Amino acid sequence: MARPTILVVGAGFAGVECVRRLERELSPSEAEILLVTPFSYQLYLPLLPQVASGVLTPQSVALSLRRSRRHRTRIVPGGAVGIDTKAKACVIRKITGELSAQSYDFLVLAPGSVTRTFDIPGLVDHARGMKTLAEATYIRDHVIAQLDLADASHDQDERESRLQFVVVGGGYAGTETAACLQRLTTGAVKRYPRLDPRQIKWHLVDIAPRLMPELGEKLGDAALAILKRRGIEVSLGVSVAEAGPEKVTLTDGRVLPCRTLIWTAGVAASPLVATLGSETVKGRLLVRPDLTVPGAAGVFALGDAAAVPDLVKGDGAICPPTAQHAQRQGRTAAANVIATLRGAALKPYEHKDLGLVVDLGGKDAVSKPLGIELRGLPAQAVARGYHWSALRTNVAKIRVATNWMLNAVAGDDFVRTGFLARNPGTLREFEYTDAYLTPEQIREHTAALRAGL
Incomplete structure (x- = not known):
């Protein structure tokens, strides 16, 4: 029998953590794992302001997906632009601009968010x-x-x-x-x-x-x-x-x-969620506590794109779109996909927020780890320590630590790279929010998949 296909959409905190857990827990014979992402790296988003200010180099916060020790997941270079849950197919726009349809047995939706x-x-x-x-x-x-x-x-x-x-x-x-x-x-x-x-x-x-x-x-x-x-x-x-x-x-x-x-x-859920035709809460996909999408067999959603019930707060609260929740939801999603494969019971997502850190540059910071209010150098140490420990690879940790040290000692050279020098670089240019398909276009491409074209 053919192995079932697990298709993970998105290489943010949620998607990457899900893939890592799937690779660790599943044997190669149990399932094929595919990851759809336009870039073969996980972006450590909380450190972007330090990239913009020149404290960190861009490569420091782009964590390579190809450094995986297992190399079991096949990376599909492109972006998901439509989902047909009835046909169990995802339409992908490759980085070449071509459209193709990919079938799945299990779909993990972690496409993240766009600027609101x-x-x-x-x-x-x-x-x-x-x-x-x-x-x-x-x-x-x-x-x-x-x-x-x-x-x-x-x-x-x-x-x-x-x-x-x-x-x-x-x-x-x-x-x-x-x-x-x-x-x-x-x-x-x-x-x-x-x-x-x-x-x-x-x-x-x-x-x-x-x-x-x-x-x-x-x-x-x-x-x-x-x-x-x-x-x-x-x-x-x-x-x-x-x-x-x-x-x-x-x-x-x-x-x-x-x-x-x-x-x-603020942020808004990826426009991809609108292509499912499923119920949403403030633009985010409605999901059960176990991260499954009602009415869509084999579909899990998490991270910024999903309205995940916050069982700790209760009273109908949903988890905020933070990296902390996304990463832990990735583990739960992987565990529940595996449980479904093996006929076991699914577990609800539950996590208590561990606190917040805000790095204002230099010696300035404010942090609230585990409810303890800090400011100044202690807050800075907690903020940078948290981010450093959260980096997924040792190479990234070395790069970031070296950048911090070099910037503190030598400062900045204030050099422009000339990146897109004559391009306006606006929201319209960078976030591709008009790239998604209509329901009719999705059906057209998934029909071609069913026909074997």
Whole structure:
């Protein structure tokens, strides 16, 4: 008999942890494991702000999938763009652009999330995201380019717009991005004698009334004080009304001359989940506590794309889209796929949050491990220690530790790579949210699979 096929979609924290457990627990004769991902690496997303600021190199946070000791999983280089649960088939757009259909016996959906946007005029055309390695690399080039162009310009208005930067989103990603990039420009401007450091202005904007409310009032206020001490203007209860190529209009009526708008205002589930036609909760796939999708035989969903019940909190709560939950859900999903294969009982996902860490660069950090509030160097040690230990490979750990040490001792050279120098590098360019298929297109491709074409 042919081995059953386990198809895992997504190489984030959830997908990679699931594959690792499947490889460890299943014998080669029990199942064939396929992993669909456009890139053969797992991105360590929490450290992206440090890539954008130049503290870490891009390669440091791209953990190779080909360093697996077992090499049992076949990597399918592409992105899933449609699912036909009745035909048990997944439509994949290969990195060449071709479409193909892959059948499965068990499907583990961990496609992650995309940057959440709103119907704001000019947003997707002019804002830049911080969700992918390419975006972080691009933003570093772009920010340094603004300093270069401002230094070369004799027009005072152009200088003002190039030296103002707006970050939207007062969560962890936005706060760390603003803090790390502000340190980048503060260090870099010393190399530009024609620029007045006082002209460089960073703005952090969020519609919420508090900064990082999950940290609690004391640590949230401590983080706010750090940002203000560095000269970052924080505007809460405010968002963007309109985004243009040279200015940003806020909902409180202010117009900021600005050519750099970085959008980190939350995430939304991958558009792939909409192709299943299954029930969703706030855009995330509804799943049972054991991570199975109701009405879709053999389908499991987890991570940012799934509304996983939080059994610890109860009262209908769902798990937040964090790396901590995604990784542990990956283990549960693997265990339940194996249990299904072997006719055993499935187990519900249950995990108590271990805490939060926020690295603001330099000696500044706020952390809340196991409910203990820390700030300053102790918080920094916990934050970096947590991230370092969470890196999956020893090679990545060595690279990250070396980068941290080198940056602390020698600083940055503020070099632009020229990455996509003439490409706008906006949300529209990088996140491919319009690449997914309609139900009719999915059926067309899965019909070809059934026909053996």
